[in-house]
């Protein structure tokens with residue numbers, strides 16, 4: 001049984017807690033499989049590009065990334081449709097940063113400008129416990145850093161470049177139209 005879960009929004013103390021690593025003996029388990037299915041379904045229903053387990057109230061180091069609506073992100077998402085990232089470790093590969101306007105399903109209808117390291121090394125396992133170790137750049141690096149921050153109890157609004165570069169999408173869109 002799959003289920004769309006409720007996404008916690010900013011203000012929920014759960015979003016500020018640190019998630020626990022998934023232990024080896026839970027890799028490939030039915031419980032983990034069900035969690036990931038729910039996360040995919042919840043992310044797709046909310047039209048997001050990424051979702052971290054704490055956003056649905058589960059304090060485990062699990063992230064899903066991807067979009068069924070690939071049309072919309074065709075020019076930005078460089079990887080395969082869906083990725084499961086468990087127990088990630090991110091190491092910056094250079095000091096150079098790059099800024100993007102970010103949004104978050106836990107901070108709905110808003111966006112803010114954040115600068116992050118442009119190039120990272122990410123080590124993680126998938127739901128079967130298979131190990132990965134890759135150098136990642138571009139928009140993917142932004143998404144992974146954003147999602148992995150959730151596992152540390154951090155939100156993008158903690159890292160705003162400038163408090164003025166933040167607001168409701170509708171207001172920012174109006175402003176940019178003028």
Ligand code: NI
Nearest residue numbers: 103104105106
């Ligand atoms: Ni987020």
